Amino acid sequence: MATATASPSSAGVPVGPGLSMFDPIFIGIDEFGQPVYITLAYRNLLAGGEPGGGKSGLLNCIAAHAALSVDSRLVLLDGKLVELGQWEDSADAFIGPDITAALDVLRRLQVVMNNRYAWLRAHNRRKVTALDGLSVITVLVDEIAFYSATVGSKQEEFVALLRDLVARGRAAGIPVVAATQRPSFDIIPTSLRDLFGYRAAFRCTTPNSSNIVLGHGWAEQGYSATDIAPTNQGAAYLIAEGGIPRRIKVAYLSDSQIAGIADYAAWIRRPGTITTPPSSPADWGMAA
Numbered sequence: 001m002a003t004a005t006a007s008p009s010s011a012g013v014p015v016g017p018g019l020s021m022f023d024p025i026f027i028g029i030d031e032f033g034q035p036v037y038i039t040l041a042y043r044n045l046l047a048g049g050e051p052g053g054g055k056s057g058l059l060n061c062i063a064a065h066a067a068l069s070v071d072s073r074l075v076l077l078d079g080k081l082v083e084l085g086q087w088e089d090s091a092d093a094f095i096g097p098d099i100t101a102a103l104d105v106l107r108r109l110q111v112v113m114n115n116r117y118a119w120l121r122a123h124n125r126r127k128v129t130a131l132d133g134l135s136v137i138t139v140l141v142d143e144i145a146f147y148s149a150t151v152g153s154k155q156e157e158f159v160a161l162l163r164d165l166v167a168r169g170r171a172a173g174i175p176v177v178a179a180t181q182r183p184s185f186d187i188i189p190t191s192l193r194d195l196f197g198y199r200a201a202f203r204c205t206t207p208n209s210s211n212i213v214l215g216h217g218w219a220e221q222g223y224s225a226t227d228i229a230p231t232n233q234g235a236a237y238l239i240a241e242g243g244i245p246r247r248i249k250v251a252y253l254s255d256s257q258i259a260g261i262a263d264y265a266a267w268i269r270r271p272g273t274i275t276t277p278p279s280s281p282a283d284w285g286m287a288a
């Protein structure tokens, strides 16, 4: 009878769910109790709503999927340090309340994005795919206003870099997930809002702020995040490009659940376990 023995070649193979950022990401249930999935590889997501509405819960759900995806790299910008802080060990970069460091990392991402576009153009392609061997670099920002609200040249550069990343990153495998508790035109101008393929409005205090997240006119058509009770944290209206808003309840991960997943994610990402195919463009510095 054959016995199972670990061969030396299997020593570096991670054991785990083997998720991919190209897979649908489970984020909760809809009002009929059906599971809700989003696909982030080619879309950005904006979450807005008043403090305590549950935006960080959604970001943590996405961070968990990204951390468990062996084809994903994480870049985290967290002005409060504690919202995404538990994923630090799985992230390539974790930026706290430091605008200079945030600008450095966004400039670097812009270079990676430009390199990926040059590679796509050289290969007559329009977007990266799961077969390219390039990792999806998921950028999570909690909270946009923290880096952009005050007036100054650094803040202006932050807004310009974020806008460029949101506009061009998705085809290059660099989706952006950003949250704000200040859904107002100065933080999310329409031209920026419309670049987010997914928008989630958590409880808002005015129909106007709900519209700023979801899109103009939805509140008047009966889709207003002012309807969400303050006690119903994690409830939101989610709209996907070209669709109509649907009411969802985000799956909530407690601190200890996040700690467990983050610990496991850091383990499957330990040095030497995540590799890219030898001939992949990553070797040319595309994923630097």
Ligand SMILES: Nc1ncnc2c1ncn2[C@@H]1O[C@H](COP(=O)(O)OP(=O)(O)OP(=O)(O)O)[C@@H](O)[C@H]1O
Pocket (backbone or CB within 6 Å): 049, 050, 051, 052, 053, 054, 055, 056, 057, 058, 083, 180, 181, 202, 233, 234, 235, 249, 250, 251, 252
């Ligand atoms: N999906 C959910 N189900 C149940 N409770 C939730 C859910 N999401 C959030 N909560 C509760 O609401 C609290 C606040 O949530 P969260 O920190 O995600 O809000 P937020 O919108 O990110 O707030 P802020 O803008 O201040 O960062 C959580 O500590 C939790 O107790």
